[in-house]
Amino acid sequence: MKIGVVVSEGPYTHQAADTAYHFVKAALDGGHEVPRVFFYHDGVNVSTRLSVPPQDERHIQNNWTNLAKEHDIDLVVCIAAAQRRGLLDENEANRQGKDANNIADGFRISGLGQLIEMGIQTDRLVTFGD
Amino acid sequence: MKIGVVVSEGPYTHQAADTAYHFVKAALDGGHEVPRVFFYHDGVNVSTRLSVPPQDERHIQNNWTNLAKEHDIDLVVCIAAAQRRGLLDENEANRQGKDANNIADGFRISGLGQLIEMGIQTDRLVTFGD
Amino acid sequence: MSTLHTVNKSPFATQTLMSCLNHCKDGDAVLMIEDGVYGALANSGMADFVRAKSASLAIYVMSPDTAARGLAEDKLLGEVSGVDYAGFVDLVAKHDRTQSWL
């Protein structure tokens, strides 16, 4: 079965990004497909490559990057939500005249249409938020 | 009177950073001192210089930067909370081996001791959060 | 010695206003801000509780927040006084400490 996933809250502050991660792993282990995870609201903050959690804590962004690589998951960060909150890739940074970017490997910035498309193309949609 | 302020939630997602801003302006207009604002939890996300809100929305980070310059307010971003969430200044980025930093002008990263010190040295402490 | 309590959550969504009001001392002040201003609605299921508490507490509501949410004065409890950000600052200065109910 194709399952789409939405993550609506940022890393560490809420458990949503953790629960979503464990859910996606279990879905893949169970033989399902997770073609895309859409990061919206504060969920866009999961995509930063600048986080440095304490050594004895999980690294939420790395976990997603690795899982996406291993299973070819499309990690989409909503552009409108990301702009408000200061998440940019290199293209966006150039376009906006910003001197730095902070998106991690494996995530890509795109529009809300990707969320609707995921809703249309998957059999189930599950949201993790606050 | 000396009033210390804590901001505990990120920009746009919660109203906390807006309410705190209007409160601090009113306190200064009323003849009070606001020596320091401490950003904790997701409040550290206020300090990003990479945000690009829509043109018809307020620019929360710029508002804080400008207010701090005008009134000599010490905007302190908690280092532990910032590291988890991917907010770094140039020093921290170098120390952590990160290839970018994202802290805005007027904010500085420091430890939780600055929060306690603010509690000791001010007459009142007000927290804005979720 | 008295405390200013702030509440920023809707009483229909969370237990925060209830907990705050149940921990206030006589003579304390309560200021409803942000989504907390819905606690000042006059005809809601919460109104009797808030009205009863106003006998021993001074209850305020942020007028910029009620205006933002389209809550006209005649929708609000008469026992609750509107303040602006300057009034918020005055309340902080007047009371010995501020406790934020988050």
Place this chain on the structure above:
Amino acid sequence: MSTLHTVNKSPFATQTLMSCLNHCKDGDAVLMIEDGVYGALANSGMADFVRAKSASLAIYVMSPDTAARGLAEDKLLGEVSGVDYAGFVDLVAKHDRTQSWL
């Protein structure tokens, strides 16, 4: 046709569980996750309500979340079944849609 509802908030902090349970249809499933697992406590003020709803609903609780919070099995309602993340996925697949009560 049935729905899997997820609830991730404590019923002592927010109205979310209450609202969810009041919008379920007979035969739906409710899965308590994250701080939502406190809704499965057997001796709380919420227990009777949840127990009554379990007559027409299948109610589940995430065992990794109850373990994290130190809630031993004997503290939980007998009407609520524990599942792990694989069980969560099975529930999603089994029901026609998932509604997250945030």
Place this chain on the structure above:
Amino acid sequence: MSDVKKFLYVNRKAPYGTIYALESLEVVLIGAAFEQDVSLAFLDDGVFQLTKGQNTDGIGIKNFSPTFRALGDFEVTKLYVEKDSLEERGLSPDDLQEIMYEDEDDDWEEKPSIRLVSRAEMADVMADQDVVLSF
């Protein structure tokens, strides 16, 4: 399954205190281009999003409530509002904005987009969807 899915946007949070109401509306506007069967549900504190007379000048946040009145132009015409939620908050339908659309199947007659429903009817609306997005 037909190639048009039923999408429900569930709004349970008040406006301005958090951004969910605004960012929900942004999804609805983008989603309208996909020609799906769209409904919006307003229950619990979500009903506060629709109050009339919102004036956000004092808090410095953009007033997005006029956008609800434009939804008809995007063929988003089904806004289910739960009566029980209004009543618990001491609100009446008169406290909400008037939101109209022109019915292309009925000689472009102007009709109200807001449909007042009981809690049980809201449960029926929810149970009749393919995709539920929660805000």
Place this chain on the structure above:
Amino acid sequence: MSDVKKFLYVNRKAPYGTIYALESLEVVLIGAAFEQDVSLAFLDDGVFQLTKGQNTDGIGIKNFSPTFRALGDFEVTKLYVEKDSLEERGLSPDDLQEIMYEDEDDDWEEKPSIRLVSRAEMADVMADQDVVLSF
């Protein structure tokens, strides 16, 4: 005002679902170095922070509950826990961790740090502070 202030850390949220409990504890640990008069309040869902037997292996988040037992070493010895909050949740004091400290003023006798208080007594504790930090 004396140069020692009374600091109260108010904990009203459950652990793990959000980070507030953990980041509150981080402030308490740093704050201990400042030799102020520190108290912690646990009420509403905050009482869940102190349950015994927490095992977070399944959710992949660090279990920070043992840190509460170390607070005595930092001279943080006043943990006020509201009985009414426990009862509403169907918990008893036996469901909480045992947290002890050595009383330097009483020949280093081991004493419990948790002080069960009624709601009215909690209100008194809150009203007796110079600085209240809420989490």
